[in-house]
Amino acid sequence: MPGGAGTFGSTPAEKTAAANTIETELQPNTKRATEHADEATNTAVKGFEDWDTAPGLKKAADAWDGQVKVLMGRLDSEKSALRGVSGLFVRNDIDLDDQFRPIGQSKLHGL
Structure with missing residues (x-):
């Protein structure tokens, strides 16, 4: 919105809460x-060990494990990004304030 104050989609507290939810709920529950x-799959593989079904179940389990590994990595990345972005915004705001501060101090101010 031109001329108005912009707002972020979420506050630092909301980002921290989301990161905490990933860490305390999503990751442990996924694990x-x-x-x-x-x-359950290992039990089924043993139960079908003399059947052609066992290798198929094992192959599906291996694919599942690979997908879970990718998901857990993604959750770690998202958690880190959420925690890092809040600090990044704060540092950016401080840097911008430091850059603009000299502009607001006129050399005529002390005259």
């Missing part, structure tokens, strides 16, 4: 779900 799925 638990993965472990549960791995246990």
Whole structure:
């Protein structure tokens, strides 16, 4: 909006809360779900070991594990980005303030 004060999509507190949610809920719950799925799949593979189904289940489990690894990496990246961006905005604001401060101080002020 021209001439008006801009707003960010979220506050530093909201970014911190989102990062904390990733760390305390999404990552642990994803890990638990993965472990549960791995246990169930391993049991199924053993139950079908004399069938052609066992290698197919193992292949699907390996693909699942790869996808979970990518997801966990993405969650780590998002968590780090959320925590880092708040500090980046604050440092940027301070730097801009420091750059503009001399402009507001007229050499005529002390005359």
